Amino acid sequence: GNSVTQMEGPVTLSEEAFLTINCTYTATGYPSLFWYVQYPGEGLQLLLKATKADDKGSNKGFEATYRKETTSFHLEKGSVQVSDSAVYFCALSGGTYKYIFGTGTRLKVLA
């Protein structure tokens, strides 16, 4: 079945550091891929998405490229801020519109 594997956290970075959160997936067909962010005590907010191979999703300085050859969708940001501290979830959606989520990666950015 479909699955998402996300790097274990927590990730602790200094402000302005480069961020990479790895995400790989297993799926049949051509799923859509997503990154969601969850701030403390809140629900999930869509950060970015990509719907086909080689698509690059981007938002608020975050980027991720849909790599079919490596079945990956790694999240990157060139310079993180304290306000980026949150939990980040990688997810995929196949033909049934059900989402499969990774386990989440907690990011803590220190001033």
Add this chain to the structure above:
Amino acid sequence: GAVVSQHPSRVICKSGTSVKIECRSLDFQATTMFWYRQFPKKSLMLMATSNEGSKATYEQGVEKDKFLINHASLTLSTLTVTSAHPEDSSFYICSALDSGSSYEQYFGPGTRLTVT
């Protein structure tokens, strides 16, 4: 963007009572909504798919008599936790599928349930 609301945002109830959580799509119609449960510092677990006008589809291991789902209109789905026990304490999140245009899921802000 599309907005999904949940009510209440927090609820505390006594063991043995039932609690109803509402999920509303505010500016689009959703024939399909999803209910998730999130344990502390864990990922989201899909509990069930709520279909307007028909019975919900539950994921394996989720008790349908424990977690009653009603999708009475194109903008409202409710989750009722019946005879709640402390182990039901969790963060419950709904999402609504925008079938009108993007087929994208929009998530509610979540409901924190504490059973004492």
